Amino acid sequence: MMHKKDMIFLSILIACSESVVLFYFCSAKSPRSFLCMMISYAILLIFPLNIFLASLREHRTGTSLSTLETTEESSKQQREIEQFTHKQLKLHKNNFTQKLKELYILLEQNDLTTAQKILGEQIPLKDTDIICCTNSIVDGILQSKKSECIQHNISFEYTILFPEKNDFSFSVLISLFSNLLDNAIESCQMASSLNPKIELSIDYKGDFLIIFMQNTKETALIFNSLARKTTKSDSLSHGFGLSIIEEIVKSYDGFCEWEDRGNIFESRIMLRYLL
Incomplete structure (x- = not known):
């Protein structure tokens, strides 16, 4: 100039x-x-x-x-997101394979009680938990995260109305819901609240899937909407998790919104489930 x-x-x-x-x-x-x-x-x-x-x-x-x-x-950030996604999918695959091995051994030993625990069939549903979902992947993720919440004394309530027909792949569903719920569980663990909770709502209207979630967070940890991170020092995975969700939502003609409300963190996601 x-x-x-x-x-x-x-x-x-x-x-x-x-x-x-x-x-x-x-x-x-x-x-x-x-x-x-x-x-x-x-x-x-x-x-x-x-x-x-x-x-x-x-x-x-x-x-x-x-x-x-x-x-x-942008290319560097995209490569980092892809590497992180690949690592996560590999981790989920290894965990799933390990559970199948454990389940096989328990069935061989005729230990049905322990086998049922692994499958998550003994996790009690609350009156507020409504599931209308024929998708086994989403059901499996919810049951797995429900079990994890029980272990950490986190209240997890949900209302799920999931479309039977959709264009979501196996990897997309795992990345979307695992990252969303992992971030919520991590946030609840970091909070000083004695009653941390997660409330998840999934519904669909027209061709769009609508996801709304509230989870407890530490008030002192302020979320930076531009960096997709909180003020805690080890927030890299949290930022990557939200970035992965945003990439998925973008590819399905949708949008997402993150809002820090002090001791509550809100996630709003809308994406097209039929392309």
């Missing part, structure tokens, strides 16, 4: 040049003298024109570099 000093100099030079032209024109000199004057005027303009062109090139170069840096930063 042109510096202020260059602009002032250019303005003065052009003003002087125009004054010279006006003077010669008004003094009714011979055509030959006037032609010489015009040539001199053209030569005089070469210097400020070079300054302008150099400034323009500098501006374009700066803009290109800025765009390149932004693109590289």
Whole structure:
């Protein structure tokens, strides 16, 4: 971009040049003298024109570099999200495989009671827990997180109305609900509240799945909506979790909103379940 000093100099030079032209024109000199004057005027303009062109090139170069840096930063963030997602899916797969092995051994030993515990069939449902979901993946995640909440003395209540027909893949459902609930459980564990809780509502209208969740959080930990992190020092995974959810929602023509309400954190998600 042109510096202020260059602009002032250019303005003065052009003003002087125009004054010279006006003077010669008004003094009714011979055509030959006037032609010489015009040539001199053209030569005089070469210097400020070079300054302008150099400034323009500098501006374009700066803009290109800025765009390149932004693109590289976005690509880097995307790679980090993909790596984190892959690591999470691998972890879920290993945990699921391990549970299947344990279940097989227990069935071989005819230990049905312990096998039922692993399957989550003995987790009691509260009156407020409503499930209308034919999707076994979502059911499995809810039961698993319900068990984890019981272990950490976290109240987990939910109302689930899930569409039977949808275009969600296995990996999308795991990433979406596992990250959402893992963040909520982590937030409840960090809170000083004696009665931490998670309330989850899933419904659908038209072609859109609507998810609303409230969970307890520590009031002193302030959520940064731009960085997708709280003020706690180990908030990287929390930020990655929300970024993964946002990427999924974006790919399904939806939107999400995170709101810090002091001792409560609210998550609102809407995404198209039929593409």
